[in-house]
Amino acid sequence: KNQVEQSPQSLIILEGKNCTLQCNYTVSPFSNLRWYKQDTGRGPVSLTIMTFSENTKSNGRYTATLDADTKQSSLHITASQLSDSASYICVVSRQTGANNLFFGTGTRLTVIP
Amino acid sequence: NAGVTQTPKFRILKIGQSMTLQCTQDMNHNYMYWYRQDPGMGLKLIYYSVGAGITDKGEVPNGYNVSRSTTEDFPLRLELAAPSQTSVYFCASSYDGNSGLSYEQYFGPGTRLTVT
Numbered sequence: 001k002n003q004v005e006q007s008p009q010s011l012i013i014l015e016g017k018n019c020t021l022q023c024n025y026t027v028s029p030f031s032n033l034r035w036y037k038q039d040t041g042r043g044p045v046s047l048t049i050m051t052f053s054e055n056t057k058s059n060g061r062y063t064a065t066l067d068a069d070t071k072q073s074s075l076h077i078t079a080s081q082l083s084d085s086a087s088y089i090c091v092v093s094r095q096t097g098a099n100n101l102f103f104g105t106g107t108r109l110t111v112i113p
Numbered sequence: 114n115a116g117v118t119q120t121p122k123f124r125i126l127k128i129g130q131s132m133t134l135q136c137t138q139d140m141n142h143n144y145m146y147w148y149r150q151d152p153g154m155g156l157k158l159i160y161y162s163v164g165a166g167i168t169d170k171g172e173v174p175n176g177y178n179v180s181r182s183t184t185e186d187f188p189l190r191l192e193l194a195a196p197s198q199t200s201v202y203f204c205a206s207s208y209d210g211n212s213g214l215s216y217e218q219y220f221g222p223g224t225r226l227t228v229t
Contacts, residue, residue: 004155034217043117043203043220044156089155099171101218103155 002027004092006104013111017080021107023073023090031093031100035064035075038087038106047075047088080111114139117221119204125227126194134189134224136204144207145187146171146218147179149200156203162187194228201225 004025013019025033032051036044048057048064050073056065061078077084087106094100120135138145143164148156158171162181176198178190187206191198204221 041223043205043222044218045220046217049217099158099161099169101158103157105153105155 002092002094002102004090004102004104006088006090006107008107009105010108011110013080013109015080015082015111015113018076018078019080019109021075021077021088021090021109023075023092023104025071025073025090025092025102027071027092027094027102029095030068030071031095033064033066033073033093034091035062035073036089036091038089040086044089077109080109082111082113085109085111116140117204117206117219119202119221119224121224122222123225125229126191128194128196128228130194131190131192132194132226134191134202134204134226136187136189136221137185138187138204138206138219139185140206140208140219141184142206142208142219143184144216145181146205146207147177147187147189148203148205149173149198150203150223151200159189159202191226196228199226199228 007022034049035047038044050066063076066073087108089106090104092102117138146161147159150156157173160179162168168179202224205218207216207218
């Protein structure tokens with residue numbers, strides 16, 4: 001069964017600290033993996049997209065890694081800011097077609113001063 | 114560009130009522146999607162469209178209908194609303210979704226619907 005599991009469900013960190021969010025998946029055949037940031041009351045916004053051959057991709061203070069062999073990805077946030085408070089969603093795409101996106105339930109990150 | 118816009122932002126319906134959620138994109142994207150997001154759950158695909166005149170069911174299509182008469186618009190119709198349809202609805206679009214490799218979805222701000 002094609003699934004995307006994220007951990008932890010929620011996380012609270014102090015401003016300025018780093019954190020790492022995890023995503024494990026069983027989607028096959030794999031096409032790409034994306035991380036989205038969803039602010040409260042808003043739609044998701046793409047942070048990174050990685051294909052099978054990419055191990056790491058950065059977007060400012062966000063760095064995503066992918067291990068396609070173990071089917072794991074992580075999103076590392078450096079020097080967190082209050083504006084990083086949001087849900088972070090891992091989405092895995094299966095090859096071909098528009099009806100092949102599998103969404104994780106997200107990690108709710110809260111950054112406190 | 115306005116991106117993906119959705120109306121209304123909020124709506125309360127009584128059981129059995131009908132309504133249409135509007136979605137428009139101005140990026141000339143061929144693919145458009147409707148998702149619902151229930152509390153603590155991942156987004157679930159309701160319907161999608163790969164181009165004007167073409168629509169297809171997603172994971173949870175029951176109780177909904179869509180149409181795609183133009184590239185820009187992809188309205189979602191709820192007939193006979195039920196409490197189980199209380200959710201946040203997101204419209205999204207992407208370009209050439211069938212390329213499979215690195216297309217990006219752009220999401221609208223969502224419509225919060227409550228059915229009582």
